[in-house]
Amino acid sequence: MQLFNTMSGRIEPLAPSDGSALRMYACGPTVYDYGHIGNFRTFIHVDVLRRYLKQCGMAVRHVMNVTDVDDKIIRNAAIAKVGIDAYTKKFEQAFFEDMEALGVERPEVVPHATDNIAEMVTLIEELSAQGIAYQADDGSWYFRIAKFQEYGKLSKKDFEGMEDGARIDVDEYDKDAARDFALWKSVKTDANGVREPAWETALGAGRPGWHIECSAMATKFLGESFDLHAGGEDLMFPHHENEIAQSEAASHQTFARHWMHVRFLLVEGRKMSKSEGNFYTLRDLLLKGHRASAIRLLLMSVPYRHQLNFTFDGLAESTHAVERLRTFAERMRGVFPEGLDVELAQASEKARAGYDAALSNDLNTAEAKAAIFDLVRAGNSAADAGTLRAGNAAAILEVLERFDGVFAVLVDRDAEITRAALAWAEREGRLEEASAEVVAMLSLTDAAIEAMVTERTKAKKMRNFARADGLRNELLAQGIVLEDSKDGVRWKRK
RNA sequence: GGCGCGGUACCCAAGUGGUAAGGGAGAGGUCUGCAAAACCUUUAUGCGUCGGUUCGAUCCCGACCCGCGCCUCCA
Numbered sequence: 001m002q003l004f005n006t007m008s009g010r011i012e013p014l015a016p017s018d019g020s021a022l023r024m025y026a027c028g029p030t031v032y033d034y035g036h037i038g039n040f041r042t043f044i045h046v047d048v049l050r051r052y053l054k055q056c057g058m059a060v061r062h063v064m065n066v067t068d069v070d071d072k073i074i075r076n077a078a079i080a081k082v083g084i085d086a087y088t089k090k091f092e093q094a095f096f097e098d099m100e101a102l103g104v105e106r107p108e109v110v111p112h113a114t115d116n117i118a119e120m121v122t123l124i125e126e127l128s129a130q131g132i133a134y135q136a137d138d139g140s141w142y143f144r145i146a147k148f149q150e151y152g153k154l155s156k157k158d159f160e161g162m163e164d165g166a167r168i169d170v171d172e173y174d175k176d177a178a179r180d181f182a183l184w185k186s187v188k189t190d191a192n193g194v195r196e197p198a199w200e201t202a203l204g205a206g207r208p209g210w211h212i213e214c215s216a217m218a219t220k221f222l223g224e225s226f227d228l229h230a231g232g233e234d235l236m237f238p239h240h241e242n243e244i245a246q247s248e249a250a251s252h253q254t255f256a257r258h259w260m261h262v263r264f265l266l267v268e269g270r271k272m273s274k275s276e277g278n279f280y281t282l283r284d285l286l287l288k289g290h291r292a293s294a295i296r297l298l299l300m301s302v303p304y305r306h307q308l309n310f311t312f313d314g315l316a317e318s319t320h321a322v323e324r325l326r327t328f329a330e331r332m333r334g335v336f337p338e339g340l341d342v343e344l345a346q347a348s349e350k351a352r353a354g355y356d357a358a359l360s361n362d363l364n365t366a367e368a369k370a371a372i373f374d375l376v377r378a379g380n381s382a383a384d385a386g387t388l389r390a391g392n393a394a395a396i397l398e399v400l401e402r403f404d405g406v407f408a409v410l411v412d413r414d415a416e417i418t419r420a421a422l423a424w425a426e427r428e429g430r431l432e433e434a435s436a437e438v439v440a441m442l443s444l445t446d447a448a449i450e451a452m453v454t455e456r457t458k459a460k461k462m463r464n465f466a467r468a469d470g471l472r473n474e475l476l477a478q479g480i481v482l483e484d485s486k487d488g489v490r491w492k493r494k
Numbered sequence: 495g496g497c498g499c500g501g502u503a504c505c506c507a508a509g510u511g512g513u514a515a516g517g518g519a520g521a522g523g524u525c526u527g528c529a530a531a532a533c534c535u536u537u538a539u540g541c542g543u544c545g546g547u548u549c550g551a552u553c554c555c556g557a558c559c560c561g562c563g564c565c566u567c568c569a
Contacts, residue, residue, distance in 0.1 A: 027569080035569090042569040071567075156497065157565075210567090232569030237497095239568095263499080264563065271562080301517085302507070307500070307562065314506055317518040324517090327531065354515095358508090366508050370516035377533085384525090384533050465527060472529075483530045490531085 001056055001360050003049070003228075004305060006236065006259040007154055011362050014053075014258055016227055021059035023226035024050070025218040025256065026107070027235055028064040031091040032072040034281040035098050037299065037310060038272050042232045042262040044296060045304040045363070047104040049230070049260070051406045052359050062107035063221045065214060066092055068114050069207055074196055084197050085114075094424075098282045101292045101417045102299075103408035111217045113208065119216040120208045121201045124183045126250045136175060139186030139204045145179050148245045154259060155237035181242050182209035211242035218255075219247060229256035233263050265299070265308040272310075285315075286421035287434040289441075291414040294319040297407065300365050321373075322409050323492075328376045329400050329410050331383060332393045334487065340391030344382045348395045351375035355403055365407075372403045415493055418442060441479035441493055449480055453489050456482070 003014040016022040026046045029035060050060050068088040077087035099106070124141055127133035132147045145151050152158060186206040187198035198205045208216075218226065224247070231240060240259065247255040264271070267278040285295055298318040302308040354371030358364040379396050382388040404410040419442055425431045431439075456471040472482050479494040 029569085030567095039569045155564080158496085233498095234564070234568055237564065238566090262569070264569070266562075269561085298506095305499090306507090309506075311506075313518080317506065320519095321517055324531095331532080364508075366517095367515075370508065373516055380532055381534085460527090463527080469528070481530065484526080484528095485531075 001053065001058075002362055003258065003260060004362050005257075006261050007257075009156075012258065014228065016058065017225075017257065021061045022053055022228065023061045023063075023222040024228040024230065025063045025065075025214070025222055025226065026229075027214060027231035027239070028066050028110070029092075029095050030067040030070055030072065031088045031095055032070070032076055033091060034283060035095050036272065036279060036281050037267075037285070037295065038232075038265050040098065040102055040104075040282060040295075041265045041299045041308060043099060043104050044102060044299045045262045046230050046260075048300055048304070048359075048363055048365060048406055050105065050107075051408070052363065055402065055405050056360075060108070061222065063109040063111065063218065064107040065217050066095075066110060066112045067210070067213065068092065068112050069197065070210060078190070078194065094283075097420070101282065101286070101413075101420070102296045103292075109221050111221060113213040113217070116213065116217050116220065117199050117201065117208060119220050120212045121184075121203055123212060123216050123219070123246065123250055124203060127183070127246065130249065132249050133183055134176065135203075139206065140182055141184035141203055142175050142180040143183050143242070143245060143249075144176065145181075145245065146177060148249050150248070151245050152241065154241050154244060157237065157241075181211060181238065183212050183246070185209060211239055212246060214239070215243045215246040215250075215255075218243070219251070224251040224255070225253040226256055228258040228260060230260040230262070233261040236261055260304075262304045263307050265310050267310045268312075269309055280310075283421055283424065284433070286418050287425055287430075287438065289418075289435050289438040290315055291319060291322070292417040293322045293409040293412070293414050297322055297409050300407070301369060303362070303364050303366055305362070321369075324376065325372070325400075326410055326412060328380060329397070330490075332379060332396050332400070334393070336383075336388050336390045336393050338391075339389035340395075341382060341387050341389050344378060344388060344392045345395055347378040348375055348392065348399050351378075352399045352402065355399070359406065368403070369407070372400070375399060415442060437479060444478055444480065449475065449491055453482065453491055457489055 001014050002011050004010070005012045014022070026043075029039060046062075046064075050062050053060050066088075069084060073084050073088055077084045080087060096106070124133050127143065128135075128141070130147075132144050133141050134144055135141050184201075184203045184206050185208075186204055187196055189195050196207070198207055218229070229240065229243075236259075244255050266272070267276075267280065270276055270278060272279050282292075282295065286292065294315055295318075298310065298315055299308065301318065351371050351374055354374070355368045358367035358371060361367075375396060379388065379392070382392065400410065418438060422431070422434055422439065422442060425434055452471055452475055456468045459465075459467040459471065475482060475491070476494075481492055481494050483490045483492075
């Protein structure tokens with residue numbers, strides 16, 4: 001498997017250096033609010049990577065942190081008048097519910113920043129012993145960038161020509177140099193005299209800086225040197241650069257050998273932001289009737305190194321694509337004459353090979369998807385022509401299963417996921433954000449739908465088409481589509 | 495200002511030094527009680543613009559135009 005490495009700027013082989021499991025660290029969420037689709041694009045692409053590695057027979061040890069203390073959390077918790085524990089717990093739970101809804105596998109290790117304060121303190125002490133960390137007058141600890149010659153090697157920034165203070169008000173801090181970043185923030189008291197959450201440590205009372213937690217936790221769970229570090233492109237600088245500085249200055253070893261960065265998504269051609277009015281959480285979309293599976297497919301269809309332009313046209317397109325794949329998979333599960341059509345067997349092998357070639361080549365999800373759709377057409381054509389044999393159907397299902405091992409959209413959990421989102425909205429008093437169609441569509445239970453379908457089939461048998469069509473239209477009005485076939489009636493939610 | 499990415503049909507989007515994957519949408523057709531699904535046909539002499547290299551460029555080089563990202567919290 002070949003993957004682009006931000007550090008070298010080249011596509012390079014990715015393999016476990018210890019010969020057993022690939023050790024990877026991915027920056028996780030800061031749990032201060034509900035996750036938006038941009039967040040999930042990154043997590044989905046990391047999921048694509050880990051799923052494909054496993055499919056290639058590689059064991060994976062994937063660590064993803066949860067940042068459960070930072071400025072926003074402290075501020076928001078104070079506003080909500082709850083402790084930061086209670087505050088973050090709610091959003092962390094929501095985050096993992098969303099990940100589950102989007103089919104993102106849970107990493108092997110999910111450490112919390114607040115559970116690893118001791119490790120961070122030890123790391124800062126080590127840096128201090130080497131004269132790289134220093135304490136400023138306010139009690140906070142900073143990293144002295146001048147002591148780390150390779151600073152900027154990941155983001156390819158040359159700080160020689162940059163003047164301190166160009167963008168930062170130097171006087172605002174007690175740092176020795178403007179670019180020096182905080183390792184440990186000494187405890188402060190806000191305008192109302194309320195003391196911030198703080199840990200009493202050898203460094204003084206305070207809380208960790210953002211960057212140190214990833215260095216400490218990655219090292220704790222993966223060692224001082226590991227295979228891959230991933231995250232959103234915005235984290236490249238300063239976050240990942242700072243992680244490298246802290247870790248390598250302390251250990252004198254290469255922190256991560258391979259760096260993967262997922263590019264941002266745009267919404268309708270513009271950067272997603274609350275002020276643009278184009279900011280969407282997963283829950284926003286689910287309540288509007290968009291399906292989790294279609295959102296996953298859309299977010300992963302454009303390869304991770306390309307910007308993705310998220311549009312509602314694109315989402316509708318993905319909805320149809322998922323539907324077509326599911327319809328095809330179901331068709332292949334049908335009964336066919338024994339035997340094997342050689343030409344079609346070659347087509348399914350070609351699709352499998354195309355799928356693997358695409359993903360092996362820097363995770364080209366668009367090409368992998370195209371290979372599978374070639375197979376969909378070939379399989380459907382053969383089934384229509386009557387040349388498809390049981391052996392072909394089995395082979396095709398095998399290819400589809402491999403495809404779905406990474407894409408994970410074939411199993412239909414959409415109604416269940418949307419129901420859960422509605423239940424959440426109800427609990428939160430946000431039900432008015434849901435579209436009327438969604439509420440209507442899910443108000444019918446599967447059993448109720450099936451009863452109506454049976455009744456229509458009866459009417460149809462008696463050639464009472466007026467009655468049959470009436471029932472079909474009634475269901476359609478509630479978002480249920482019927483399809484007649486030789487093998488009976490299928491129904492699905494629109 | 496510095497660093498980086500991209501401009502491919504109606505829309506989304508792969509890709510390659512030898513003449514354009516895939517998906518969606520539209521149109522026509524097959525099938526069907528009617529629909530739906532599925533399939534077939536069809537939609538870029540063309541890949542931002544202008545030069546250059548080459549037997550040949552969308553793909554390489556240069557300039558320019560446009561869009562976007564990072565440089566500050568941010569996936």
